[in-house]
Amino acid sequence: MKLLITILISGLFISAAAQDTAHFTQREIIYGRKDGMALTMMVLAPTNKANGKAIVHVVSGNWVSSYDMMERYRPGNTTYTKRGYTVFMVMHGSQPRYSIIDEVADIKRAVRFIRYNAKTYDIDTAHIGITGSSSGGNLSLLVALSGDERNTKAKDAVDRQSARVQAAAIFFPPTDLLNYGYTGANMTGARATLERFRVAGAFDFTKLSDSTFTYKAVTDSAEKMLLVKQASPIYAVSADDPPVLLVHGDADFVVPLQQTQSLLKKLDEAKVPNRFILKKGGGHGWKDMDVEQKEMADWFDKYLN
Numbered sequence: 001m002k003l004l005i006t007i008l009i010s011g012l013f014i015s016a017a018a019q020d021t022a023h024f025t026q027r028e029i030i031y032g033r034k035d036g037m038a039l040t041m042m043v044l045a046p047t048n049k050a051n052g053k054a055i056v057h058v059v060s061g062n063w064v065s066s067y068d069m070m071e072r073y074r075p076g077n078t079t080y081t082k083r084g085y086t087v088f089m090v091m092h093g094s095q096p097r098y099s100i101i102d103e104v105a106d107i108k109r110a111v112r113f114i115r116y117n118a119k120t121y122d123i124d125t126a127h128i129g130i131t132g133s134s135s136g137g138n139l140s141l142l143v144a145l146s147g148d149e150r151n152t153k154a155k156d157a158v159d160r161q162s163a164r165v166q167a168a169a170i171f172f173p174p175t176d177l178l179n180y181g182y183t184g185a186n187m188t189g190a191r192a193t194l195e196r197f198r199v200a201g202a203f204d205f206t207k208l209s210d211s212t213f214t215y216k217a218v219t220d221s222a223e224k225m226l227l228v229k230q231a232s233p234i235y236a237v238s239a240d241d242p243p244v245l246l247v248h249g250d251a252d253f254v255v256p257l258q259q260t261q262s263l264l265k266k267l268d269e270a271k272v273p274n275r276f277i278l279k280k281g282g283g284h285g286w287k288d289m290d291v292e293q294k295e296m297a298d299w300f301d302k303y304l305n
Helices: 067-081 100-116 135-145 191-196 221-230 257-269 289-303
Strands: 024-034 037-046 054-058 086-090 128-133 167-171 206-208 215-217 244-249 274-279
Touching: 024 067, 024 100, 037 067, 037 100, 054 067, 054 100, 054 135, 067 086, 067 289, 086 100, 100 128, 100 135, 128 135, 128 289, 135 167, 135 244, 167 289, 244 257, 244 289, 257 274, 274 289
Parallel strands: 054 086, 054 128, 128 167, 167 244, 244 274
Antiparallel strands: 024 037, 037 086, 206 215
């Protein structure tokens, strides 16, 4: 269980690109509301040569999202804005208040909002990619690979939209939380470790009681296993999934390389187009990540053509 000890305790060490912000504009917008609070994203729009395509960047580390993170990772998105992409840096509800399942719902809401307002942002609804790192990669893959269930009769027109994306490019994502590092190492049996490293809230699943109108913790072990499985992208792979690029270092002691290798096998079995970039000596982030980010941009150029 040693690999569990290191689960997502570090921040996301994405190297910042050159601080060149003259070629895009930015503004923060509200894409939804939850519990009386606003869900927001930062829109980075290229000032010239816009290509009509969108990149959803899930701003997340340890399943926590914050404005400080968005400010820190914004410069790296110049790789995309320089190529004409409109980037949507999405913040989600964070653990310990919200679980992984709740956070995925936020990101799907963001994609639906972007699609509904495509004309406003001058983008094509059939050309939306998604990217993220670590927990942001986990959430991005859950959006990219999960089914497109939607309420076509929803009162809110945004919620009637599709949450599908057409391509994904991800850094070192947790993909199988039932087999984290090796077979049988599942998160439901590592409560003390998760609490120690302040990520247990991401696995605190609840359900609303109709009788008391309160949220009750899910305590049944079988039900918790199903929810952890639902939070693991590897179990959502199907033949109709979008192309996926995965980047992982072979010295990552936070998210085991096994997590990417297992997902690659599933993608191959389903015949989903994919590519893997192995960073020799790469840990949970490295200094020259802009090199791989340019290859991610190439991936989006290819599959959002």
